[in-house]
Amino acid sequence: MQRTVFVFLSIQYLSIVSGCELLGKFNMPSLFEQGDIMIGGIFPVFNKEVSSTYTFESEPPGVNSFRWTQAMMFAVAEINNDPAFLPNISLGYRILNSCSSPTNTLRAALTLASRPQGIKATACSPTISSVIAEAGSSQSLAVAGTLGPFQVYFSTCACLSDRTKYPTFFRTIPSDYFQAKALAALVKHFGWQWIGAIQSDNDYGRNAILAFKQEVEKLGVCIAFVGSVLRTYTRDKILDAVEMIKQSTVKVILAFAPEGDFSPLMKEVVKQNITGIQWLGSEAWITAPQPSTPEIYTAFGGALGFVMQKMAIPKLKHFLTSNSPYKDPHAPFVKEFWQIMVGCTPVLPGVHADTEDTTKRCTGNETLMNSEHVFFNVTELRVTYNVYKAVYAIAHALHQNLPNFDQRNTQHFYI
Secondary structure, eight states, X not given: OOOOOOOOOOOBOOTTTTTOOOSSOOOOOOEEEOOSEEEEEEEOTTOSOXXXXXXXXXXXXXXXXXXXXXXXXXXHHHHHTOTTSSTTOXXXXXXXXXXXXXXXXXXXHHHHHSOOTTOOOGGGSOOEEEEEOOSSHHHHHHHXXXXXXXXXXXXXXXXXXXXXXXXXXXXXXXXXXXHHHHHHHHHHHHTOOEEEEEEEXXXXXXXXXXXXXXXXXXXXXXEEXXXXXXXXXXXXXXXXXXXXXXXXXXXXXXXXXXXXXXXXXHHHHHHTTXXXXXXXXXXXXXXXXXXXXXHHHHHHTTOEEOOOOOBOXXXXXXXXXXXXXXXXXXXXXXXXXXXXXXXXXXXXXXXXXXXXXXXXXXXXXXXXXXXXXXGGOOSSBSHHHHHHHHHHHHHHHHHHTGGGOOTTOTTSOBO
């Protein structure tokens, strides 16, 4: 796969939504920093079930996406501290949680588009000028059809490249069109002529498999079956896909699905001891932790796929290790992050303690500053680096527009 492309984002005022107000309250906590120009962020923070036991041999569930929020905050701080970059103009952010749900993503997008609660005059506060979202293509489609400008860090669906439908959509990750072509070339390289396919039953999976089929059919490759998976599928529907695999004679199967959607099928394949298959994986699951676990590796070890190049953000480590719920007891997501990483529940002033929480209480002396946990390894970043680039793409577009920028009116400006 080609190296992730750096995209410059054109910014313009969201005139169609800037004056709207939500009629109901979504009660969505947000990470917030005021600035002359505001950037919105939507991330699937802690969207998975969190176990009370951690081995610390791999990253605990949910912390990856928390690091994405921190990368956005770090990039904004870095830009604001650079006197040569956007002089006399500060960037701010408002970051919301999508829980990896298209519905919640749309709620978050509408929350970002609305006026802050209690403010009636549109001139009182800067509106969100652009949005950085989302990890899933279906979630990104929910935002792309509602807001603009829009910068995405991990949604690869080729459908989002349609400029007639999404004229203000940009991304810092290649489209699945290129991934499909690369996987087709891989199939050709090994001389495979008879393969199966598993797709996530959403825009991401369906569009990717369609693009892949178009490519391999040019090479004379036949696809025996296309099964579907989804994290919300019943076990019976997952078993339908497993039965396709068992009944077929194919020895090579491509799976285009996020880890969460593909996980139930992986577990069922292992449970039924289905081995001897060469798996090909999309970016969304081939680098995920689960396929490398001892349980899943027995069936999925040796899977092939293409991934983004790893990059480093050296100064990010100190920013991550300085996180503490004691700095701001009401900061969203930080308490949950602390519980996962430190293994105890902080006792915070002014914050009601959960009486049903059975985890041990923190002493207040815990710190992350000297932690060598894999989460703080900032030398091999993929999605985190894409988020970082997305912020800089917006900042560069703004910097190029400085001659046309009126600091007295941060709501109305164009590039």
